[in-house]
Amino acid sequence: MTSVFLKVLSMTAVGTLVALFVMLVRPLLRKAPKVFSYVLWLVVLFRLICPLSIESNLSIVPVPQVTDKIHSAVIQSADPSNIPVQDAIQIVEPVAPEPGNAVEYEAPSEPWSPPESSSATIWHALSRVWLVGATAVLGYGIYSYFRLKRNLTFATLVEGNIYEVDTISSPFVLGILSPKIYIPVTVQGEEREYVLKHEEYHIKRMDHIVKALYFLALAIHWFNPIVWLSFSLMTKDMEMSCDEMVLSRWGKDIRADYSTCLLNMSINQRFASPLAFGENNTKSRIKNVAGYRKPSSWLMIISLLVVVSVIIVLAVNPKKPISYENSELGFSLEFPSEWEERYVVEEHEDSVVIYCKKVYDEWEHEGGRLLTIQRQIGELIDEEDIAQSPAPAKMLLQGNGYTYYATFASDVQYPPDNSELAKEYLSLEEQLDLVCKSIALLGDTQPVAKNEGFKVLGTAFFKLEVPEDWDLKRAQDHPVAWDIWVDEINIGQIKMIPYNTEVIVENGSIDDYNIARFADEYQRQAALIVHRDYADDAIMEKIKDTFEWTDGYFTVIDLMSNANIYVERGGTRLFGKIENVTIEDSGPISVEVTLSERIADDQSPSGYRFEDLNETKTLTADWIPNIVPLAPPDYTTYGRYDIYLLDTTFIEAHPDYKDFYYEFILDSGGNLTILFQVAD
Structure with a gap:
């Protein structure tokens, strides 16, 4: 049920955006026949009741963004880190909201179930409230429909599907599969002809089905005031468009008589069912009838073009992006749908390189590079490290024990004298930010430590294995150093040190610490200083055995x-x-x-x-x-x-x-x- 409710939330969000857009366009069509405005409300109806849509690059509806925000809100609210500590420490097998961001919990002495007040329970409760509300609205409509139908038992058949009733004061259409017109016995003469023609047009256009479907949308989205407003405006445009059909096809000017008929029909107007198809918005309808003029051909053409354009951009979904997954490097990307057959991905051991296909093919795989996504072991790398790249670079993502960053081309990667290839390359380059923002972790595979009870950590300068309960944090008192913590205790530090420099212990005696030094062939050196209570010789030896220098940029x-x-x-x-x-x-x-x-x-x-x-x-x-x-x-x-x-x-x-x-x-x-x- 929760998944259905989330789908409804996505549909109501998209439907709201479409409805608001129609409300903005509607005043632009005030001089056009009302049938054009009415047709636009059908797009809103489609969005509210149909979970599917065709895809097109012409769409302006941000369906993926809306859906992602709703799902992200649900996932974030279900994050275990948002659970109070006194509850969180009792969770036996917590599920991390994102791979690589696991939270440690203290296991209870015996099995225990999560509290009912968790966010998942709240969403479940909200879905039940929605279901109760939808059932109530739908139930009311069905109940009132059959109650009205029972009160029409003694209606007299005049001809076809037309019935006279002496207990109503206004005409209406009732029924879905077999709609019937009910008119008061007091309506006679020309007024009777106006009324019948109006209701017949409703049935010909299948407005009775549209209204029933809109009521279904009201039941589904009962909590959304924009949907109720849309229903009201749709009904208004529906009635006025039907009035205009009668006026335009009557053969003579009947505006005065038709307005009088509308006024008479509005007296004591009351319908016992929202599914009964009657006349309303009398004041607006009379004003519209009085001002009705046969539209010019140009107005019809322009209005048609506007409406068709709006329908196209609102009724379709944006094309889904092209998914790319790299299980070896543990990340996924999304390319814009218009990139199809226009790019090439080269996969390497620790990186992927993305090329503009046309340039890549033209220059025999020697040009057209758009960006490189690099994976490096460790999450102790920050944006300042990445910014040292000689080429433009950007931090993308950290998780699962890795850092992912992008480097962009710093030189011309397309033939400047070939306008077609240059245009192709630049059009893809403009969307690289979207590609970078789409990166996400794939799976939960982390760097594997060869020593049991150890984990792999990495900085921009080196990687190593340390005991699992060690936590490294950037030190504030040294340019390139990380303090080592166990719980809330600072047990030491690992830092870069200048060549031929003594290791100094700031706190306590040097005899209280185990010290290991590391050096590469270029005189770069580092020192690991750990209190002996937390690292004996065996632990230090394992760390020394796994220490490896990486390329790291030149530092102070x-x-x-x-x-x-x-x-x-x-x-x-x-x-x-x-x-x-x-x-x-x-x-x-x-x-x-x-x-x-x-x-x-x-x-x-x-x-x-x-x-x-x-x-x-x-x-x-x-x-x-x-x-x-x-x-x-x-x-x-x-x-x-x-x-x-x-x-x-x-x-x-x-x-x-x-x-x-x-x-x-x-x-x-x-x-x-x-x-x-x-x-x-």
């Missing part, structure tokens, strides 16, 4: 390694403040420095202090040196990738640069190569 720590290498190879390390910077358009750069001495000081937050040496020195460089500023607002550490050139752009962006002490790195030839801000 790498620049520190370069600085240490310069000094190791005969360079110099100086400290001081900048007094002046001279930058020539061409030629060397010179930096006037007041030198200082850095002295260890346990009382200082930074662990050292500076004493001026009352000595000035001019440092020169053959090329513009790198400079690394301290990161605001605390100015105690560096940004991961915040490496700049000491040029006019940096000076203009950092007007306070002279307020800081710096560490100056000179190579063996005395050239200034790197500057690090170290304190203010």
Whole structure:
């Protein structure tokens, strides 16, 4: 029942959008025959009662978006993380709302059932309320129909399907499969002819069936006020269009007499069944009759074009996107329906590359690249890491222990001199954002750890296995480091360290910690520091055995390694403040420095202090040196990738640069190569 209710919600949302659009278009047709407005309400009816529709690129109804929002709302409300903690800890086998976002729960000592107040139960209850309401509305209509039919038992057959009744004051049509016209015995003469002709047109157009179906829509969507308003406006347009048919086909001007007839019929008007087909909206109908003029051919043609166009764009659904699934990499995509036969996907071990097919074929598989979707192990990768890509890049998705990101072409991937291929490529390129937004996890396969009780984690720089109860979080006191947590306890840290640097333990004695160092062939190094209570030698050995470097981009720590290498190879390390910077358009750069001495000081937050040496020195460089500023607002550490050139752009962006002490790195030839801000 809940699934039926959700389908009804989707239909009512789409039907509401269509109805509102018709309400906007309806005033534009006020001078056109009312049959055009009436026909538009049939599109609304179709949307309200038919769950299916043909697909076309001409549709303007956002059916997938509406459906997705409703289903997403249901899924989100059913997320176990929204259950109160006192309830959540009792769940035996929770189902994660999304793969890779599992929530750990404490199992009870004996089996237990989820509380009845859960979101799933709420949706089930809402579906029952909807069913009761729909049954009540439908039941009322059926009951009143048969009650009225019983009161017409003694109606007198005049001819065909026409009956006279002395207990009614207004004519109406009753019945669906075999509709009958009931008129008061007091209606005679020309009025009788008007009435009969009007009701006969209703039956010819099968308006009695339309009204019955609209009442069914009311029963299904009883909770939606827009549907009730649509029913009222549809009935109004239906009656006025039928009036116009009588006026246009009578052969003479009968507007005055017809208006009088409508007024007479409206006196004491009352119908005992919503399915009885009678006359209403008398004031509007009389006004419409009085102002009726035979429409011109141009008005008919324009109105027809407008209505046909509106019907086409409202009655059809957008074409479903093309689904792409990659079970090996664990994700799915959706391509716009108009991409059919226009793209190529190349699948690789850790990526897929998407091409414009025409260019791909024309350039023999050497061009036409639109984007590459890359999968990397680990969820400790963030947008700042992705942004370092030399090509335009964008983070897409994280889950199941992986990070997915896209890189886009940075050079021309189509022949500029071929307008057809260029147009084809660019038309696909315009929709890449839609493709990227469609990415979703597929399945729940995660990186497999070779050590039992361990899990695989990854950063932009390395991957490794750690015990399952370890949780790594980005550290705030170091450019490239992750604190290690077990429950609420910080048990250590893993961090990138400069080449030839001592490992320092900030809290406690170094003897209390197990330490492992890792290095690659390019002097990149990392240190794992874990309290011995949480990592013995066996655990550390397993971690060391699984540690692997990945490509990671150049960081401040790498620049520190370069600085240490310069000094190791005969360079110099100086400290001081900048007094002046001279930058020539061409030629060397010179930096006037007041030198200082850095002295260890346990009382200082930074662990050292500076004493001026009352000595000035001019440092020169053959090329513009790198400079690394301290990161605001605390100015105690560096940004991961915040490496700049000491040029006019940096000076203009950092007007306070002279307020800081710096560490100056000179190579063996005395050239200034790197500057690090170290304190203010």
